[in-house]
Amino acid sequence: MKWTVIETIACPSTGIAFSSIVSLKMLKMIIWYEGSVIFPPGSTIEPYRDGMALNGKYTPLTIYNMTSYNSELWQNMKNKITCPEITGNGSDYCLSPFRCALKVCPFGKKRITSEGERP
Template sequence: MEWKIIDSLVSATTGTFFAAASSPRNLNLILWYQSDFFLRSGHCLSTSSIGIVINGQFRKFTILHTFPFTTETWTDLIEKTGCPGNAPNFNGSCLNITSCQFDQCPYGIKKYNSDGKKFSL
């Protein structure tokens, strides 16, 4: 089955991701997953008997849970995932250095200390 990614989020505190996906039959799901690849809007995810294919390439990808997509659930995830990159009004900086589980930010955000100096992991 093929799924088109509509939107994606990062959970900074768990080091996992969420993706809103839609099938050709208009089935909309939220995928909670772990991967070395961050799904973004427009990406194509396909399932096969030997694994998950993303944009035509096999990737390390573990689906932790799936659940039906609703706007309310997605909005709640945006508010509770603890990553400033998920916010629609994101300003480009991150002060979330103590609880973020990612060595490199999936959004490419540079991490800064409260004094404004770059934080190195």
């Protein structure tokens, strides 16, 4: 079954991403996952045994849960999950003073290594 991603939020402290998705039959769900991708809005996903196909390309990831979509729950999650980079800093690099657990930045920022050097 193919799903279309409506919106995605990602938690920098846990490394878990949450995407609201909709099926062709208009069934809405929220999927909780962790991996080296963040599902962008408008993309299509298709479940596989140990991962997903994102726009037709397989990627391994861990799926923690899928729940029915609830707009109040989704809004509450969006309000509580924050990242200092959400407002943008004008740099290509993440300047957050906190360690980020995400494997990929949802804002496209690059990490600065622990030695302060840019990769």
